Amino acid sequence: MANRDESDDGSHSSDDESSSPKGAQARREIKETIPDAVDSFLGKLLDALKKRNIKEIHKRYEEDFNTITNNHYRTKKWPSAAAVEKDFPGEELFLIMYKELYYRHLYSRIQLKDIMWSDRKGSWDNYCRLFDLIIEDLNDDSKDPVELSVALPPQWLWDVLDEFVYHYQKYCYERSRLIKKHKTDKASQEIKHFEENPKVWQTTRVLDYLHQLVRYTKIEEYLADKKGGTGYSYSDEGIRYLGYFAIMQLLRMHSLLGDYHLALQTVQHIDIDEEVPLFYTIPACHVTLYYYMGFAYLMMRRYTDAIRTFSDILVFLSKTSGVNSLSYQYEAMRKKQDQMYTLLMIALGLSPRPIDESLEKQISEKSVEQQARLQRGEDLVYQTLFEAAAPKFVSPTPPDFEDLSDFAHDEAHQQQLQPFLQEMRQQQLLPRIGSYMKLYTAIKMSKLAQLCDMEPSALRDQLMCVMHKTSQKVRSKGAPLDGGMQLCSEVEFYLDGDMVHINSQRSEREHADVFLEQILKFQDLLRKMGKASA
Numbered sequence: 387m388a389n390r391d392e393s394d395d396g397s398h399s400s401d402d403e404s405s406s407p408k409g410a411q412a413r414r415e416i417k418e419t420i421p422d423a424v425d426s427f428l429g430k431l432l433d434a435l436k437k438r439n440i441k442e443i444h445k446r447y448e449e450d451f452n453t454i455t456n457n458h459y460r461t462k463k464w465p466s467a468a469a470v471e472k473d474f475p476g477e478e479l480f481l482i483m484y485k486e487l488y489y490r491h492l493y494s495r496i497q498l499k500d501i502m503w504s505d506r507k508g509s510w511d512n513y514c515r516l517f518d519l520i521i522e523d524l525n526d527d528s529k530d531p532v533e534l535s536v537a538l539p540p541q542w543l544w545d546v547l548d549e550f551v552y553h554y555q556k557y558c559y560e561r562s563r564l565i566k567k568h569k570t571d572k573a574s575q576e577i578k579h580f581e582e583n584p585k586v587w588q589t590t591r592v593l594d595y596l597h598q599l600v601r602y603t604k605i606e607e608y609l610a611d612k613k614g615g616t617g618y619s620y621s622d623e624g625i626r627y628l629g630y631f632a633i634m635q636l637l638r639m640h641s642l643l644g645d646y647h648l649a650l651q652t653v654q655h656i657d658i659d660e661e662v663p664l665f666y667t668i669p670a671c672h673v674t675l676y677y678y679m680g681f682a683y684l685m686m687r688r689y690t691d692a693i694r695t696f697s698d699i700l701v702f703l704s705k706t707s708g709v710n711s712l713s714y715q716y717e718a719m720r721k722k723q724d725q726m727y728t729l730l731m732i733a734l735g736l737s738p739r740p741i742d743e744s745l746e747k748q749i750s751e752k753s754v755e756q757q758a759r760l761q762r763g764e765d766l767v768y769q770t771l772f773e774a775a776a777p778k779f780v781s782p783t784p785p786d787f788e789d790l791s792d793f794a795h796d797e798a799h800q801q802q803l804q805p806f807l808q809e810m811r812q813q814q815l816l817p818r819i820g821s822y823m824k825l826y827t828a829i830k831m832s833k834l835a836q837l838c839d840m841e842p843s844a845l846r847d848q849l850m851c852v853m854h855k856t857s858q859k860v861r862s863k864g865a866p867l868d869g870g871m872q873l874c875s876e877v878e879f880y881l882d883g884d885m886v887h888i889n890s891q892r893s894e895r896e897h898a899d900v901f902l903e904q905i906l907k908f909q910d911l912l913r914k915m916g917k918a919s920a
Contacts, residue, residue: 418469444539524602605629689737728775735760
């Protein structure tokens with residue numbers, strides 16, 4: 387197989403490109419030879435796609451593709467689309483799906499500097515062709531599900547949509563990175579591609595594709611009433627998952643753009659209270675939902691909901707391991723898990739409360755120093771943790787290419803970081819005040835101020851702040867935005883002149899939870915003893 391410096395940009399080049407350097411490169415790539423293992427894999431994948439054999443497609447996708455990647459393409463590109471098209475001419479859907487795999491591998495395994503403009507545009511063009519094909523089919527209600535062009539297993543459907551948003555995110559990041567270096571000749575030449583192609587990875591077009599998938603699959607109608615409607619979500623499981631995953635990616639998109647209310651509104655119909663919700667099918671979908679939902683709660687100052695959301699998914703993940711370790715999603719999920727532990731620490735620093743014992747142990751073992759600094763209310767540690775665990779925000783619009791002198795490459799990030807730090811500074815003394823108040827049932831303002839090393843007037847202002855900040859909207863059931871106002875503090879108090887009267891709210895675990903926890907510990911101990919004796 388010939389070595390290549392750049393990847394194929396798909397079959398969307400203009401007529402005069404054949405005489406350009408890119409055209410020469412394309413001619414060189416057509417001479418590539420495909421290894422036997424890859425040729426066999428592609429043949430079996432094509433056969434499975436034609437027969438709409440979901441089980442067989444899943445096997446080729448989850449097992450064969452990842453195995454070949456790890457054995458032969460860990461740090462280099464798969465054969466170009468041009469070379470594959472030469473061996474499999476006229477197979478439009480197959481070539482679209484191969485390009486989806488090709489570009490996904492490129493973004494996940496190849497260094498950023500080796501991803502060219504042609505790759506970014508080729509990825510966009512390929513997704514447009516795929517989604518146009520799907521939407522055209524879905525727009526025809528007269529078609530039977532077996533007549534639809536695309537039939538893929540749920541895991542591949544998830545990965546397609548997840549990677550679609552990821553490529554958009556990387557496109558925005560690369561645009562900002564290059565504009566930051568716009569004074570250099572190389573960056574200046576690259577920036578022209580972004581300027582001359584405003585519709586490539588345009589935010590409104592990305593959102594439009596996701597909204598169309600939700601609308602035409604009728605997934606929201608299905609989630610609202612699973613028995614009383616008609617449409618592809620009612621009759622075809624694959625289409626149902628397609629629409630469902632599109633909702634998840636809309637949640638992600640709105641979070642990346644900083645609109646947290648709209649993000650949670652997007653998932654208002656999600657079956658989060660069902661005994662076996664659809665997101666259980668794909669672990670990465672489960673993690674994505676809880677990560678972005680928990681982060682939205684955190685930014686909306688709903689700390690109780692954020693803590694519960696992160697705790698639920700982290701406890702679940704600690705008891706399961708349902709991800710293919712060869713899959714590129716495996717490392718991404720592990721990273722998201724670490725980020726959620728960090729966000730959980732931040733939420734607990736702003737609104738302390740009891741959490742699952744296993745999570746407390748994990749945090750204490752891994753982040754004891756950071757936890758102590760959070761409790762002291764240090765600005766820098768909050769900022770550091772936020773930058774490590776928050777999503778990589780994007781700006782929805784391109785800059786003014788005519789004047790880049792005032793361009794701020796991290797503007798999207800700063801617009802989220804600064805309000806968070808402002809909120810944190812308003813609350814950083816509250817845990818300390820609460821810890822002293824727990825020791826008393828009544829205390830003079832002057833004495834509490836002395837303990838907190840503050841002036842009495844400043845303490846009174848802080849206590850007013852406590853009353854406001856500890857009153858949060860809390861969801862018990864229903865849509866993510868639902869809930870009622872509750873006092874979310876370990877300490878309840880009221881002021882009477884110069885006296886602070888305190889009623890400490892110590893939450894106790896239910897007896898059933900304690901007994902179940904001890905039973906599980908003893909069962910684990912007996913298992914270990916049995917193995918040791920054997």
